[in-house]
Amino acid sequence: MKNIPKKKPKIIGTAVPIFSLKSKRQFSNKNGTFKDGLIFLNWLKKTSQSAWQMLPLSQTHLAPGSKKLRAASPYRGYGIGLDPKFLTNNEKKQPIPLLFKKNFLAKNNDWLDDYALFCALRDHFKTDNWTKWPLPIRQRQIKAMAKWQKKLANNYERHLIEQCQAHQSFFELKRKSKKLGISIIGDMSYYLPLQSPLVWANQKSFALKANGRMLRVSGVPNTAKAHFGRQIWGHPLYNWQNRKQWSNIIKLWRLRIRYLNQLHDRIRLDHGKGFYYYGAMDPKDPQKDKFLKGPGFYALSRIINYAHKTGLEIFAEDAGDRLKGLRTGLKKLKVPGIRMLRFAYNEKRKSFEPIYANIKSYKPNTYAYTSTHDTEPLISYVKLLTMAEKQALCKKLGIKYSGSKKILAERLRDALLRSPSQVVIVPIQDWLLIPNRINKPGTEKMKGDRNWRFRLPVPIENLPIVPIKKHIINSLQKQRKQILTFNKKMLK
Numbered sequence: 001m002k003n004i005p006k007k008k009p010k011i012i013g014t015a016v017p018i019f020s021l022k023s024k025r026q027f028s029n030k031n032g033t034f035k036d037g038l039i040f041l042n043w044l045k046k047t048s049q050s051a052w053q054m055l056p057l058s059q060t061h062l063a064p065g066s067k068k069l070r071a072a073s074p075y076r077g078y079g080i081g082l083d084p085k086f087l088t089n090n091e092k093k094q095p096i097p098l099l100f101k102k103n104f105l106a107k108n109n110d111w112l113d114d115y116a117l118f119c120a121l122r123d124h125f126k127t128d129n130w131t132k133w134p135l136p137i138r139q140r141q142i143k144a145m146a147k148w149q150k151k152l153a154n155n156y157e158r159h160l161i162e163q164c165q166a167h168q169s170f171f172e173l174k175r176k177s178k179k180l181g182i183s184i185i186g187d188m189s190y191y192l193p194l195q196s197p198l199v200w201a202n203q204k205s206f207a208l209k210a211n212g213r214m215l216r217v218s219g220v221p222n223t224a225k226a227h228f229g230r231q232i233w234g235h236p237l238y239n240w241q242n243r244k245q246w247s248n249i250i251k252l253w254r255l256r257i258r259y260l261n262q263l264h265d266r267i268r269l270d271h272g273k274g275f276y277y278y279g280a281m282d283p284k285d286p287q288k289d290k291f292l293k294g295p296g297f298y299a300l301s302r303i304i305n306y307a308h309k310t311g312l313e314i315f316a317e318d319a320g321d322r323l324k325g326l327r328t329g330l331k332k333l334k335v336p337g338i339r340m341l342r343f344a345y346n347e348k349r350k351s352f353e354p355i356y357a358n359i360k361s362y363k364p365n366t367y368a369y370t371s372t373h374d375t376e377p378l379i380s381y382v383k384l385l386t387m388a389e390k391q392a393l394c395k396k397l398g399i400k401y402s403g404s405k406k407i408l409a410e411r412l413r414d415a416l417l418r419s420p421s422q423v424v425i426v427p428i429q430d431w432l433l434i435p436n437r438i439n440k441p442g443t444e445k446m447k448g449d450r451n452w453r454f455r456l457p458v459p460i461e462n463l464p465i466v467p468i469k470k471h472i473i474n475s476l477q478k479q480r481k482q483i484l485t486f487n488k489k490m491l492k
Helices: 034-046 089-093 098-107 112-125 142-151 153-180 197-201 243-263 297-310 324-333 378-384 387-397 405-417 428-432 466-491
Strands: 011-015 051-053 183-188 217-220 231-236 266-269 277-280 290-293 313-316 337-340 366-369 423-427
Touching: 011 183, 011 428, 011 466, 034 051, 034 153, 051 423, 089 153, 098 153, 112 142, 112 153, 112 197, 142 153, 153 183, 153 243, 183 243, 197 243, 243 297, 297 313, 297 324, 313 337, 378 405, 378 428, 387 405, 405 423, 405 428, 405 466, 423 428
Parallel strands: 011 051, 011 423, 051 183, 183 266, 266 313, 337 366, 366 423
Antiparallel strands: 217 231, 217 277, 277 290
16 A cells, blocks of 8 residues: 555634734723734634734834834834733733743843843933934943943833733733644744844844944835835845855844744744845935845755744745745745735736636645735725626636625635645635725835724624634635545555
8 A cells, every 4th residue: 555645734824913903802992912812812713723824023113203103014123022012001010920030031031131221222312213322332332231231220120021021921822822723923024124122233234334324225126027116115234245244144033033933833934035136225316226136045044944943934925026046945945935816917917927826736835825914905906907807817716707896805715725725824804805904015104104003893702703614614625525535546
């Protein structure tokens, strides 16, 4: 008898940020909390789901010129630590068990001291733009570090305790997810903002002048293949052009991975192609924008292999152009890429994108999405297409056309659930078939940003269960039939 290779159970999950959650318990009027997350895990379990994808959880930097207002985008976060806004008022008042505090501080001593001092300095100088601080502390001179840590000792300790509280709350969520068999998927942004404690502590790893000035910033030049056109993201660039700094940059990535391994079972590597090519933007003159070559497989392999050693599973965003090097590297490292139903038909070029449109040919070792936080939800995508385009899309995907946008969006979603991809992630908007968008790239503002404000239209307790569970079970049953057929062929 032939040995039949075992196929892993299909994972179907939901993508929704913590800040979008709300429950009848009303833990916070401003944003979701980790306590809301405990309730959301119940909904996932009741609907037969086994994964939850979150956005980055670190605190975002202050808006320019503001002492209190923060950037809305989670991709403008400090890159490490948890945002205290996800704590309830009651949790902030609770004392931390001494043993938990001792263990947490010991396990995170490679970043936590710098983080707490950075936050204390931010509060003192009323800005987290460390390039505006006095020169000695900006340069992290030994005497200045000791002086300010002593001077701001109380505030420094407060930020340590705050991180203990936030992680204690998140670890409660993590324990429950493990008990329910739900995988927590995190998001690892490629770039870090200038106003990050990690950038302050690792200045030589970034392309900065001695005063911290950035001559070029992250973004996407306006090429024919740029789906959203020219984008200015504004992060400092890694110092990849100085080969002597590669080991330090990789060391920083490893620190981030060690930290994220405490929080998540899997992480999505955002903007994976940045290891091969990345935009170097001139904020003032678009004509000077250009692409620079990154370290390629040399850095990617060392970072991915390190993640695997820690037990953290990584999959990578491999969308866009200039992907040959990245996809070759991911294949060598056996790292899953992403397939996106939203990109099946490119309404701008009036053509199908085969890698996304041929959903029946998706490789099992991929993560399939209906849409993402950076695109329209499915029902809005459908509205962008003409009747002829929608009919052509249905024919391409092998589904029945409907004049109802809601029914058509549902059929598109269900077609993806039946794809060979072993992991399928559906944003909450595509389960609910609502048009609310989380972010529109290229439209973000430091002040008055309307992006990143989405919250559930109803409390978690009122989210539909039976209809969604039915769609999921039907897709899983179809997969089981496919496995049985596969096994029979192997036995012949």
